[in-house]
Amino acid sequence: MQLSKIGEFGLINNIRSRCKSSSPDILTGIGDDAAAVKTVRGKGLFTSDIMIEGTHFDLSLITFYQLGWKFLAVNISDILAMGGRPDYFIAGLGIPAACSSGDIDELYTGILDMARTFNVKIIGGDTCLSGHGLILSGTLIGSGKKVITRFTARPGDAIFVTKTLGDSAMGLELLKKGGKKVRGFSGSTPRLELIKRHLMPEPAPIRDTSRITSMIDTSDGLLIDLGHICDESNIGALIYKDKIPVSESLAKEAKKTGEDPLEFALKGGEDYALLFTAPKNIRTRAFRIGEMIEDGRYIIDTAGRKTPFKAEGYEHFKQ
């Protein structure tokens, strides 16, 4: 159905009925001037992400379901990167006239499926007409006992990452080459696995954060994101090329095209792994890739050669 038939308030009512939650901590949800929740003494976490058609996604390559999933997943990743638990989501949508109410429904199915995984409740939002393509603007509210920032890494800490890197960037490349949406991921070929990493990232929390000294999620690429920890902590870092975790799927696909998988792993964005620092003797299943040092940023290659690295990857506005 066309949105012009049901109007803004009809759309909000549809969304409200789908997001209804009988949770006793929600005092008012969607449909009032603001959402109200019960707060407890502690630490509140707030993160916000905008996704703009043309800049962040291409509707000819992603389904509304996948987009809804990813929209919430990237926000959840930010809360996990602070050591927090995601609680409430506010979804703002700028919707072009060409969208149908079925498209928005599918988008919400994706949001709600991701929400269920983390027991996140949708408590509000804003919907309006966009003359400029689809705009998603989400705010996720979380909570945490210990808040883990970027500015607290110490020289001597080891550097860990929770997932293989570069998969999402290669997935995007394969998706663009295919030139069309991928709706299902059964059969799980290396190609499909990589595309899935790009379209439907699955954030995963670290259970025991007690000894972690700093953390960030890898959204812009390892070199940039590790650079943020260095900048904010005012120290340096050293990483080992042969320790950077590269998936078999990425290695296979890169071999086909003669590309270097490490280029993807070092500079590719949107993996939404957690990159953290902690004492060397911590017990973790994460990949240990290097250590924090007093000063400078270096990669050591397999021959033991040390090369400085710059924060290369994706940055908005920069030419």
Next chain:
Amino acid sequence: MQLSKIGEFGLINNIRSRCKSSSPDILTGIGDDAAAVKTVRGKGLFTSDIMIEGTHFDLSLITFYQLGWKFLAVNISDILAMGGRPDYFIAGLGIPAACSSGDIDELYTGILDMARTFNVKIIGGDTCLSGHGLILSGTLIGSGKKVITRFTARPGDAIFVTKTLGDSAMGLELLKKGGKKVRGFSGSTPRLELIKRHLMPEPAPIRDTSRITSMIDTSDGLLIDLGHICDESNIGALIYKDKIPVSESLAKEAKKTGEDPLEFALKGGEDYALLFTAPKNIRTRAFRIGEMIEDGRYIIDTAGRKTPFKAEGYEHFKQ
């Protein structure tokens, strides 16, 4: 300076240094994955608004300063409409390549001036490139002891509004007729006063909310917004034409063009007055315009004639 020179992280650093706050309740502000604040036992309020160039504003008619002011003001109005106090703001910006860093600086001056009025702290945001004009997406976090919703009005309650209505809609009309930005408001002619009501709304809280039974802010127009209270509270309303507060400025400008000022007051949006219901004998300086009834929605004209009204005004998507 062009944004391409300073890049995303340069821009974030500029914003961070301007928004720095030494408030002890802010554990981490701009520049981490999420902002963290100390929370206390009580009620947390969350509201989100998107403003899109072309849909919500026209950069040939509003300065970046005024836009920043209004961006935060409309969010503050939502928190006040819940009986809350605004605390923290997260400003998301989708910025077209044509914007300069000076434009964004001016936008932040407007945001910060409005923030100072209410002691709101800017704790985070997201900046990214937009291929589609300027996009502002704000989330405001507030707190309150008593939360006032739309669904708690009772038959017999009187209806009040805190400001004259229709000024903003007439201001927009005058602004469009002028066809250019208005930078200063000194001299305060009726025309300038109305334009200022549109460009730089000044939300104002109600100090004593103890006896208020329901509340909303007038953003879509009186008839629509009162309609929301009726819908949510599942009762009706009766308003008196001659009680609707119309400013002298609106009356003067409407007379010039032969328009009916009441049309502006009933259907014009963006006044950001507070519309509330309360027992008839409440002490307030707000204008009393009618009362809630069991069923139906009516306007009584000066001759005592009763006409049903519909929720007319501005609604996105509807044709």
